[in-house]
Amino acid sequence: MKINFYKIKGIVQSSFIHLLLMTVAFSCLFPLFWMVRSALMSQETIFVDKSLIPSQLNLHNFYLAWTQGNFGVYCLNSLIYTTSVVAGIVVISSLAAYSFSRLQFPGKNLFFFMFLAAMMIPLPGSFVPLFVLMNKLGLVNTRIGYILCMINVGLSLSIFLLKTFFDKMPSDLEDAARIDGCSKLGIWRHVALPLARPAIAVIVIFNSLNVWNEYILATLLLNDQSLMPLQRGLMVFQGVHSVDYPLLMAGLTITALPIILVYLFMQKHIIKGLSSGALVG
Amino acid sequence: MASVKSKSFSPLRFKDSFENFVFVLPALIIFSLFYIYPFYEIFRLSLHEWNGISLSQRFVGLENFKELVQDKVWWSSLGHAGYITVIALTFQNALAFALALACDRDIRLQKFYRVVFYLPPVLSEVVVGLIWQWILYAGLQNGQHIGLLNYFLDKVGLGSLIHHWLSDPQTALTCIAVVHSWKGFGWGFIILLAGLQTIDRQLYEAAKVDGAGSFHILKNVTIPMMIPVILVVVILTILGSMQVFVLVLSMVGQGLVYHTEVPVTRILASMMGTHRFGYACAQAIVFGAILVGISFLQIRWSKKLKQA
Numbered sequence: 001m002k003i004n005f006y007k008i009k010g011i012v013q014s015s016f017i018h019l020l021l022m023t024v025a026f027s028c029l030f031p032l033f034w035m036v037r038s039a040l041m042s043q044e045t046i047f048v049d050k051s052l053i054p055s056q057l058n059l060h061n062f063y064l065a066w067t068q069g070n071f072g073v074y075c076l077n078s079l080i081y082t083t084s085v086v087a088g089i090v091v092i093s094s095l096a097a098y099s100f101s102r103l104q105f106p107g108k109n110l111f112f113f114m115f116l117a118a119m120m121i122p123l124p125g126s127f128v129p130l131f132v133l134m135n136k137l138g139l140v141n142t143r144i145g146y147i148l149c150m151i152n153v154g155l156s157l158s159i160f161l162l163k164t165f166f167d168k169m170p171s172d173l174e175d176a177a178r179i180d181g182c183s184k185l186g187i188w189r190h191v192a193l194p195l196a197r198p199a200i201a202v203i204v205i206f207n208s209l210n211v212w213n214e215y216i217l218a219t220l221l222l223n224d225q226s227l228m229p230l231q232r233g234l235m236v237f238q239g240v241h242s243v244d245y246p247l248l249m250a251g252l253t254i255t256a257l258p259i260i261l262v263y264l265f266m267q268k269h270i271i272k273g274l275s276s277g278a279l280v281g
Numbered sequence: 282m283a284s285v286k287s288k289s290f291s292p293l294r295f296k297d298s299f300e301n302f303v304f305v306l307p308a309l310i311i312f313s314l315f316y317i318y319p320f321y322e323i324f325r326l327s328l329h330e331w332n333g334i335s336l337s338q339r340f341v342g343l344e345n346f347k348e349l350v351q352d353k354v355w356w357s358s359l360g361h362a363g364y365i366t367v368i369a370l371t372f373q374n375a376l377a378f379a380l381a382l383a384c385d386r387d388i389r390l391q392k393f394y395r396v397v398f399y400l401p402p403v404l405s406e407v408v409v410g411l412i413w414q415w416i417l418y419a420g421l422q423n424g425q426h427i428g429l430l431n432y433f434l435d436k437v438g439l440g441s442l443i444h445h446w447l448s449d450p451q452t453a454l455t456c457i458a459v460v461h462s463w464k465g466f467g468w469g470f471i472i473l474l475a476g477l478q479t480i481d482r483q484l485y486e487a488a489k490v491d492g493a494g495s496f497h498i499l500k501n502v503t504i505p506m507m508i509p510v511i512l513v514v515v516i517l518t519i520l521g522s523m524q525v526f527v528l529v530l531s532m533v534g535q536g537l538v539y540h541t542e543v544p545v546t547r548i549l550a551s552m553m554g555t556h557r558f559g560y561a562c563a564q565a566i567v568f569g570a571i572l573v574g575i576s577f578l579q580i581r582w583s584k585k586l587k588q589a
Contacts, residue, residue: 047422099304125565129319152315213405275475
């Protein structure tokens with residue numbers, strides 16, 4: 001009898017827990033489903049038909065958004081920005097982190113502390129002087145201006161993560177390479193970088209998400225439609241088509257889909273990186 | 282002859298140090314140009330009156346800050362951000378903690394939950410804001426509610442709750458706060474779960490043997506062990522929620538003039554709206570100081586908590 005009581009109590013408890021978890025999971029997924037569903041409808045049916053899976057589905061909105069809505073251009077721009085910023089961050093931060101961890105030069109600790117402080121101190125509204133600076137340099141409305149700004153955004157954290165990784169990594173292989181006559185740059189390129197692959201993967205993933213989703217600097221620095229990334233383009237698009245919800249939802253789907261796919265493919269690394277990063281900090 | 286240990290100048294050593302320094306140089310150049318210089322410039326500009334275009338910047342001393350103290354819209358915008366932060370701290374973090382506790386055991390579908398809960402945090406604020414704006418949309422077409430929420434309320438017989446969610450100043454800010462929490466809880470969940478999983482299972486076993494109930498275990502074992510992780514989550518939640526603004530722009534835009542303003546939208550308005558760059562910098566400095574102050578207090582408070 002007693003065993004049965006505990007068994008029942010356990011089943012009730014765990015079904016209650018699953019009910020809670022399922023409800024929350026549903027609330028996470030449903031808005032995304034609703035976005036895709038609305039994108040597949042037409043301007044005539046969207047206000048009338050509220051069924052979960054409408055009878056008439058069409059992909060025409062995606063075509064319209066991609067061509068007339070300029071999303072083809074926005075998407076290409078987002079790809080350009082994301083790849084070049086991430087590549088820049090990986091090269092620059094790994095060079096710096098390697099030097100901070102392994103090499104000696106006067107003022108090393110001071111410089112590292114500077115990057116650390118930049119990571120800790122929140123600087124809201126730094127976009128005001130940044131915009132002034134870009135104006136002075138004539139880099140407003142240029143790709144390179146936006147790319148440089150975004151490299152700076154991700155730099156401090158990436159240097160910090162890579163330095164802690166290098167600090168924990170044994171230096172035997174690097175010593176061996178040095179004895180064999182490899183230059184410092186060669187050791188960085190052929191020994192340290194390949195060994196740091198797990199840490200670099202984390203940096204690539206998180207900076208990619210960050211650049212792809214960035215909005216405010218893109219708004220301030222890029223006014224030319226041919227230079228805008230997706231997030232910025234989406235807001236412009238929303239301003240023009242604020243009542244054409246099916247078309248707007250198609251634009252949203254185009255913006256969100258790449259991120260969702262990358263996330264689903266990389267979720268193991270993302271969640272692991274996030275967990276370990278949080279416990280370090 | 283100079284001994285090996287002497288610190289006297291040697292060309293070889295200098296070349297070596299210089300080479301090592303060159304590794305850091307690209308990072309340092311970008312950092313100086315895009316972080317240190319703006320940092321200095323924000324303080325300098327805050328003492329000036331400048332429209333962002335003209336060549337002359339008029340030095341006004343602390344006038345911008347004096348004006349800011351009396352700027353009612355500014356302080357109410359801080360209040361709005363504070364309101365969003367309070368909701369995120371209570372509702373969002375309580376939900377994240379409850380879900381993390383529920384998942385911190387051998388439970389089926391744990392991986393599925395983890396993947397799904399972290400889906401909203403990877404989406405951009407623009408996307409999240411626009412999806413929810415569509416769901417919360419208020420309006421009628423042929424006697425039918427257009428927005429999904431109002432339609433749903435109507436169909437299940439809760440018609441009295443139907444509301445102009447985002448155009449009523451009474452509810453707009455709460456809607457923004459709830460959507461912000463929806464976007465953020467998965468992040469808290471992942472970090473809290475990672476923290477929970479580092480707790481030694483033997484502690485729970487020992488507590489159970491001593492006859493502690495699950496509530497006592499939670500209060501006397503789990504929470505004390507989790508204090509450092511909880512603190513990280515709390516600080517980052519505050520910093521993130523205070524600086525929220527893209528959600529505001531994408532959900533209500535400029536629709537509700539002053540009712541949903543937050544500090545960052547005020548800074549943007551001073552800069553792009555009224556073209557007062559000095560004033561915008563003064564706002565940014567005051568806001569930054571408040572944020573630094575909050576996190577500093579938090580850290581001190583946590584040290585006291587640890588000693589007790």
